[in-house]
Amino acid sequence: MTSIVRAHPALRRRRVVATAVVAAVLAVSTLGTLALGDLGVSPGDALAALVGAGDPGTVLVVQQWRLPRAILGILVGALLALAGALFQTVTRNPLGSPDILGFSVGAFTGVLAVTLVGATSVLALTGGAIGGGLLAAAMVFLFSARSGFGGFAVVVTGVGVSAMLAAVNVVLVVRLDDVRARAAAVWATGSLNGVTAVWIVPAALTLGIAAVTISALAPALNALEFGDERAGALGVRPTATRWWAMLIGVALIAVATAVTGPIGFVALAAPQIARRMWRTGTVPFAASALVGAALLCASDLLAARLFAPVMLPTGLVTVCLGGAYLAWLLTRRERTTR
């Protein structure tokens, strides 16, 4: 957070502790991803295998199979969390996350439509995901435009649009043959099972570009918290700022969706958890990214190991965690307004 006011020392200590805790969770779950599996490796051996030392078989498993999964877990978690932070800042609504707004379901609709036409390339699938997601988000905004985006109405509208698109998805899946239908269904839950190292470079590039643009945009976004007129007086163009933020958010969520399929609730929960842990008024972007990475890696470890040898899709675990968190958020909301 860039601020001209230096935070109180106690608050700064709190933030250092928060960073340390989240980083530790991230480190432990990453190490767990590297070490645990059908071939159990001690944490020390796993670290040694990272630099190429030790048994060649272990090195192969750790470096070729588990490392890409761990790296992509971190990258996708950060991407999702940043997208959520942007959406929540623009809508000024802690529930204004891409998955509530129907983006994930829409992305799946896009993928199914593209598959149905016969395209199988990664580029086509990604394009379908982005197009479908955008379409869903546009529908939600269009339907709820009159009631403004701040309230619950936009969220319930998102629920409605999601339900409809989910129905469309089922009809589309019925039209696919078994093999393609199964692949699509696996993709729909969102999972790090079977991610490939090919995606590491695009995901990392996206995250880098996003980090630069968001840090350039953050002061203007924070100024919008004072209301459009005062922000205007500070030299911020509100509409342009919002459009840029949404555009970046959509790009981030699209890349994340392309890598793993729609993983739910990370974008919703991570920014709000970060805001509470760091005690900031607005959504903190860097902290959100860190929390998102830790959340996704920990969820993925749970998903892979909880019912081993059955590997659950990562999205199932995040939905359960995120849903419980959403429920808790609702009870909190009432207490604070009283």
Add this chain to the structure above:
Amino acid sequence: MTARTKRLTRTAIVVAVALGGIVLALAELCIGEPMLAPLQVLEMLRHPDGSQAAVILHTLRVPRLLLAIAVGAALAVAGVIMQALTRNPLAEPGILGVNAGASFAVTLSFVVLGIRGFGATLVIAAIGAAVAGVLVALLGGVGRSASVSRLILAGVALTAVLSGLTQALSLIDPAQYARIRVWEAGSLAARDTTTALIVAGVVVTGLVLALAIGPGLNLLVLGDDAARALGARVEIVRAIGLVTIVLLCGTATAAIGPVAFVGLLVPHAVRAFTGGDQVRTLVASIAAGPVLLLVADLIARTVAAPGEVPLGVVTAFLGAPVLIVLVNRRRRRS
């Protein structure tokens, strides 16, 4: 409009709904493989001649029709009661996660306890519906919070968690997966006559309870204090209402899987003619619920023929736009 023309229109609507219901019921019996003529169906219903078509009619299509009528009435009436009890026009068993609770409980019993009989499934579904209903009422702040959308969000959160858990359970045990899949999609198919009769019996009990508390619901929507002042026994009405919801939703979900939006669509459509009176709305919903479910089932069976689209998908497609319109219209007015 004079009182007389009003009465005439009302009679006309009742006649139209009744005729439509009969036509739909006949269509439900005729359409499929093999396709039967209406007269042929009527003939076979009276004198089963032992032919393959007659067997299909008696063992598959008649139970299916019975189930559709029972479940349609159950879900629609559950919606009316929920909306009255929570004073929330968007309350609905599917949206509020009550159906998700029932289906989670049933999946749990399949996978962990290995339960197979329909009677036991019915009880377990009812327990799941009850637990989910209480949870969502607590989270959504029923009676404490005036927010319409908070309850919906609590339902959405609960549904997300429960369906995630249900999915996880069904993935853990591949042997049960196929069985759960069929049931989870929401379908009227694959039920025998005994099951249909059990379901119909429980649903009729629930409907009688619902009609009994109808006058009480009329007072309850005015608010607890006003209702008490007018002589309503608020706690008793609420308790019976909750039991009725659990009975109806649990049975419906156990029979055909989670089906959403029927409890939203039917009461709102019906109220355009019955106005705010709960008893009239209940009676009209008992008639209109089966009609909607039959329409949805006919769409489900024909749109992807020879395959079948899950019933829940059709109701979601019909019902979700209504939810969107309702939430945004309310907002604009206030």
